[in-house]
Amino acid sequence: MYNLVSYITLLPLLGFLINGLFGKKLHSERLSGLIGSGVIGASFTIAAMMFLEMLRTPVEDRSHVITVFNWMSAGSLSINVAYQVDQLSILMTLIVTGVGFLIHVYSIGYMHGDPAFWRFFAYLNLFIFMMLNLVLANNFLLMFLGWEGVGLCSYLLIGFWHDKKFDTGGYKTGSATTSDAAKKAFVVNRIGDFGFLIAMFLIFNLFGSLTFEDVFSRASALVTAGDKTIFWITLLLFVGATGKSAQIPLFVWLPDAMAGPTPVSALIHAATMVTAGVYMVARCSILYALAPATMEIVAIIGVATALFAATMGLVQNDIKKVLAYSTISQLGYMFLGLGVGGFASGIFHVMTHAFFKALLFLGAGAVIHAMHEEQDIQNMGGLKSKMPTTYKTFLVAALAIAGIPPLSGFFSKDEILFRAFTQGSVVFWLIGWVTAGLTAFYMFRLVSLTFEGEERWGHDKHPHEAPRVMTVPLIVLAVLSIVGGLVGIPVSLGGGNAIEHWLEPVFERAQTHLSTATEISSSLEYILMAASVIAGIAGIYLARLLYLKRTEVATKLSTSFKGIYRLLWNKYYVDEVYDVTVVTPTVKISDKLLWKGVDVNVIDGMVNVTAKLTAGASGWLRRIQGGVAQGYALAFVVGVIVILGILILR
Amino acid sequence: MSGIPLNYFVFLSAILFTIGVVGVLTRRNAIIVFMCIELMLNSVNLSLVAFSAFHGNTRGQILVFFVMAVAAAEAAVGLAIIIALFRNKQTVNIDEINIMKW
């Protein structure tokens, strides 16, 4: 059964080859789309069968290594192309192929009429192939192959509509095209890859192998906790993760990456690729457990990113930008979970986030489609009646991300916050809690401005519901967003926290090095849960209050809201107070300081300065090449003197 | 070799070699530069012959013959290149030959 694992990866590659080589000649969108999504569906089926098989087998027999072929061997270095099928990788595979399949199907509708339809599916299939290699690899090198590969596909897909202009939000106004965004994504990712590569060399030097099993089983014996080398290894790996998963300080590429087609944003920049960093850290959990200092850094970076990105999300008017900042923020949550030692909770949030964030992006795509490429939510509104299915599914996703029980986001986010409180510190929890409120706020600001209130779009637009091929994936994802959390119902609520037990063997080694949480009274758990629900509801309430208020009272709202509205209208000063004390400062701070200041000026500035310095050095260095042969001979003689100096004097 | 120590030969050839190098670095005319390179090669030949005599084997002398043959081939090709260049640019001054730079 498990030998079939190579087909899981090969099928998408096959799809890529067919669409890539013959796609243009096929002249058929239907066929291209069918092949493109068919292979992913088949991969998903195999993965699901494997998962069922795994469910049947006892815990000890669930981890398998399937060697496909010997990749290379030279001296002490021997590496196979081999896949590790275990509880963690099968879960990731299911997410990648499952959500990937739905997004492929959706793309058939979304990309309809595009002249390079076949190319789009070829790239998407290649992406899935690379992503599967990333999550299934049994060694760091194969993982790195996938790691680089997904970066490359992301680059190709962001720049898919290469001549399209996009709004960078302040800098380089008017001149930026999607290809600039693509390049930015790739270059920033390479900075992260630099960390990954160096870490890989250090791992090889320390452990003498790059295979996960070898490295992880030797880790406890070879490394004492808090060792300097392991600190650097884990930190450098985490640098790689910050690049891929858009964390501080390398998050700048993700908002720009929204320039790509929306299914790409859903698949790559929300559901799968950006979670690769989380997966990698979880996979290396034992190494991180041995480096408590890095764990602390991971948690701090995670929680800081969660808060920063959420505040930035408050002021965005581009529907996809809001979602992009939201993704960064949610990824921060995942790293917070990992950093405090709740590896399973991080992976759990990866899963639920994949469902509801993919759903949000696909819903946004349907809206953008209906509004003829309009992305500014200020020019939307009232789409609820025009696009009922999209609205309902979008609402489900928004409620899930806002952490309203019993939707999936509630359980996973709550698990992370609970871990942060018990295994981390109160500060982590508090920041996470505030972020939860902000998340609910900006999501419902988005919902209100897009779907509710008055129609603010011109008469030339005729929004309509998306075709079936697009709405069916939305509905499936909506169902998953609702029930997805049920696998992780905490014990205190009468659930079994199935996902944590499922992943337990994978993180077993790491847990032995971590301080096990002391027994927590379930009353504390209830209090924390209640607190996060309150934060979520408060955020939603506030958002609706502020952004639906603008609509005239005459606008027909459902009667239940009417009462509340009247009430608020009369008590205007409450609004004022909110505005002055909470909203205006927050908006101002996030707009002026955090977004414009930190993001655009400092971090972009840093990237730009580095680029300028390199370009400057380049311009200066090339001047040495003066064109006259004697100058070259002079450099030669100087070199001779240096070499002889090294050889004789040292 | 009677009377004259090996060091003398080595120093003489090193001095000749350095004169050649300095010539390459300072002269403008391509042909003179080329002659300076020939001077470098000949200084090497001198040291090779001296070492050969010192070690009492013929390897060095054999290499000298090869060096002379190679130098002759190099001269043939080099002069041809300089002539082709002169036809195009009407100059053989090295510092005027700098279309390609940076």
Next chain:
Amino acid sequence: MDFLGSELLAIAPVLSVTILSLLVLVVESLVTDSEKISYWVSVFGLLICGAISISTLDLTGNVFNHMVNVGGYGSLFATLFTTAALLTVVLSRDYLRKEHVSFGEFYLLILFSTVGMMLMAAAADLIIIFLGLELMSICLYVLAGFMRKRSISNEAALKYFLLGAFATGFLLFGIALLYGAAGTTNISYIVENYGKLAASPLFWVGLGLLMVGFAFKVGGVPFHMWIPDVYQGSPTTVSGFMATGAKAAAFSAFILVFAHQEFESGEKVHTALAFIAAASMIVGNIVAISQSNVKRMLAYSSIAHAGYMLAGLAAGNQLGRTGILFYLVTYTFMNIGAFGVLSVLEREEEKNLTFDDYAGLGTKRPFLAALMSIFMLSLAGIPPFAGFFGKYYVFVAAINAHLTWLVIVGVLTSVISVYYYLRLVMMMYFQESELQFTQPSSVSSLAVLTIAALAVVEIGVFPSSILSLINNLY
């Protein structure tokens, strides 16, 4: 006679290419309008010579009184050189016709320089290295100036010639001093008596000058200055040949002299090599960024790649040696491919060579653009293409040799390098222009480029195929 016969048989690879060269020489002098015949004789001859080289891979030992090594290492390189020569010859025919310089002598010179390269890789004695190097270089001087009506080609030839002869002087002086210190020019004798010889300053100066001479040929900083100008001015296919064949030949000699167990304690040598390696990676990659001419960019990139390979040499261990050989094989395919695409697209008077000229190639010539993207991504070291593993190997070797600083420089500069390789890919796919690429490209050129691209992918996915060959050598 019997004895001589077996010795001649043992050096069959070198001999076969020599005979082929002489055959083409005869054709040249007897037949008028010989270009066509020379081309076909060269193509088929090189195929046979390549087969002969492969068949001698398993031989060992040395012949002609310890002057020439047989089989193994030399044959592997012989195969590489004949492959590079074959690809260059096929690509050159169209290019030369386009530039109106299609003369049969071109193939003759390529073949003779191949003989020189093969001698270098098979050398057991410094004299042979010197002869091989000169045979190769003198032919390349002429090839660099092959478009003799063009002042840019003249300039390339003159610069190459003057600086090459200058460097030869240093190399030769190094050989003379080593001979003075050791009393012989036999490489294995010198290496085995390293411990004894190390006391003599003569030996160190000699070794240093030899290193300088090789570093010049491979294009290590600061001996690299000729490379950009010569590659830019030479006929494009010749630049490709120089960047692959000539560089590989220089490395083959470099490894023969400098990569030995005995040197592993000799830290001085490795410090010097690491210095050249680091300087090459930094200068090559950084200056490549500001180039607007693709050919010149590739020249700087070849300096950077020399730096990566030198890092493997500086590591001075088994893995490093394997790494360089692997790197050279992959580098040959991707670089000949890259220069090949350039030569197909180039038009008379050096048109179509700047980055801007490549705008929109992705839609106008999708196949060529795809091939070029493979070469660029491989050069940038992005897996799964072959270029990644070459870099990977030399870096692992350097880490094992505790040259962590060198690896950090290497990885950092390769991150920088992605910028300019990707710039070309971006130009091809993400930009539009009115420029037309109307001229058709011949089937043979496209076939050769496809083979090179397939090799890059194949070696990347199954590096074992090449690695097992290399591992058998040691």
